[in-house]
Amino acid sequence: MRLRSLLFVALATAGLAFAQTPVPAPAAKPAALSDNLPIPDAPAPATSKAWLVMDYATGEVLAGENVDAAVDPASITKVMTSYVIAAEMAAGKVKPTDQVMMSENAWRSGGAGTDGSYSGFEVNQAAPLVEMEKGMVVQSGNDAAIALAEHVAGSEAAFAQLMNAYAKKIGMTRSHFVNPHGLTAEGHVTTARDLAILGRALIRDFPEAYSYNKIKELTVGPITQPNRNLLLWRDPSVDGIKTGHTSAAGYCLMASAKRGEQRLVTVVMGNTSENQRAVDSQALLNWGFRFYESHKLYEAGKPLAQPKVWKGEANQVAVGVSVPLLVSTPRGKYDRLKASMDLPKSLEAPIAKGQKLGMVKVALDGKIVASAPLVALQAVEEGGFFKRLWHSLLMWWQSV
The missing domain is CATH 3.40.710.10 (DD-peptidase/beta-lactamase superfamily)
Structure with missing residues (x-):
């Protein structure tokens, strides 16, 4: 739960809208003496093929x-x-x-x-x-x-x-x-x-x-x-x-x-x-x-973000992962994971349930250690004629 709060905070600072308000990150704890030491080599069997x-x-x-x-x-x-x-x-x-x-x-x-x-x-x-x-x-x-x-x-x-x-x-x-x-x-x-x-x-x-x-x-x-x-x-x-x-x-x-x-x-x-x-x-x-150690970062089907949708019956769509996002990390470095979402700047209806809309990536010390597609958790049908027309004008106005 602590990591999820940290991940939400990191994603919120990137300007993404979340389904729930992230909990403020706790104060950093002092680093243990072993935190930055390399993991020793695995005890390789001497005679195995x-x-x-x-x-x-x-x-x-x-x-x-x-x-x-x-x-x-x-x-x-x-x-x-x-x-x-x-x-x-x-x-x-x-x-x-x-x-x-x-x-x-x-x-x-x-x-x-x-x-x-x-x-x-x-x-x-x-x-x-x-x-x-x-x-x-x-x-x-x-x-x-x-x-x-x-x-x-x-x-x-x-x-x-x-x-x-x-x-x-x-x-x-x-x-x-x-x-x-x-x-x-x-x-x-x-x-x-x-x-x-x-x-x-x-x-x-x-x-x-x-x-x-x-x-x-x-x-x-x-x-x-x-x-x-x-x-x-x-x-x-x-x-x-x-x-x-x-x-x-x-x-x-x-x-x-x-x-x-x-x-x-x-x-x-x-x-x-x-x-x-x-x-x-x-x-x-x-x-x-x-x-x-291994951890589950995100549950399947739980909203991680609600980006804006143009020309739809609904103005937002909940996105999340279709399967649990899991990660293996060196023990003691779980709190150093950082997450980011890659979503289009503009989403337009219709959007099908389960449609891939972007990616969520999790990095440790700058290296991607886990990633998964972000999918629509519900369908968004096209809005009525006048709403589609109005949104087309707004999208044009924002692009000029």
């Missing part, structure tokens, strides 16, 4: 290396599988109570007789979809992933087409999936950035499906297996998300934690051991929470 720290609220990569390099996703692939299942469920195409068969193909390709992780569901037996999905998520069951793919799309190949379609839809521009489990296959690739985008999308779009990732252990029949994400036991703020390992991919971990209102997502790919991927991920989370 790629890694990053992403702010969940904004999607901004706070630090990383090789974030767009092609990597083998291993079992982190199953996060994509979870996303597809949740999306298909939301569309009404499958239900959590569906009986999913552990086919012989799924059992032979990904069951206990293979070298990979398995769920323990019996061959040629069915289980509710939600339980089969937990077997895939918690125990990283390759067999469960295959069974789910067959149930949702008929075959692994058809399911992979859904995976790629949804990946494109959520902004994963450098990924291509050929199977639902992540065992090494030609053409099955992603990037650290794309995986973070995927994790962020699952948390945002399907929180119930995401919640399965914090289950610490699962029992299927006589077999109890633990979640391989060691951070679930080491850091109470960690509530997901997925591990992966193959000889080609190395040890991988996408983790997410929430402390207070702030959430971060980390990705560590190609590490040397199960413990090291957890140690490196923990260090990145601690660094991100220590040195960065």
Whole structure:
């Protein structure tokens, strides 16, 4: 709230009319000794092929290396599988109570007789979809992933087409999936950035499906297996998300934690051991929470300004942002943000609701750190003939 008052004050001094009177800025507090010190480098994993720290609220990569390099996703692939299942469920195409068969193909390709992780569901037996999905998520069951793919799309190949379609839809521009489990296959690739985008999308779009990732252990029949994400036991703020390992991919971990209102997502790919991927991920989370903070600057649909409109039934139009405007800043520098609005000097009716009219930009120390289109929050129809004529004369008079 304090920042919003400061932003309103800054914008008001630029001559913009606001929907509410800005609160006077409070007296500046003395600068802390650390305010002007640079943020130390992130604790880069020594052996990883790629890694990053992403702010969940904004999607901004706070630090990383090789974030767009092609990597083998291993079992982190199953996060994509979870996303597809949740999306298909939301569309009404499958239900959590569906009986999913552990086919012989799924059992032979990904069951206990293979070298990979398995769920323990019996061959040629069915289980509710939600339980089969937990077997895939918690125990990283390759067999469960295959069974789910067959149930949702008929075959692994058809399911992979859904995976790629949804990946494109959520902004994963450098990924291509050929199977639902992540065992090494030609053409099955992603990037650290794309995986973070995927994790962020699952948390945002399907929180119930995401919640399965914090289950610490699962029992299927006589077999109890633990979640391989060691951070679930080491850091109470960690509530997901997925591990992966193959000889080609190395040890991988996408983790997410929430402390207070702030959430971060980390990705560590190609590490040397199960413990090291957890140690490196923990260090990145601690660094991100220590040195960065995220804030919501403006709510969607709330008026930020009411510029004058010519030739309309109404003489003003409320403008604001269509989605919340969020920002990531170095911790302690929130109050140094400055906002400005770029709106045309003259607006004429008709104006459609949602029409882009300008931009709002937020800067920190002269650098733009967030921006969003300013849109009309309601429609303004054309005024009557005489009002349009009168406004035309006034506009001409002001221009000479």
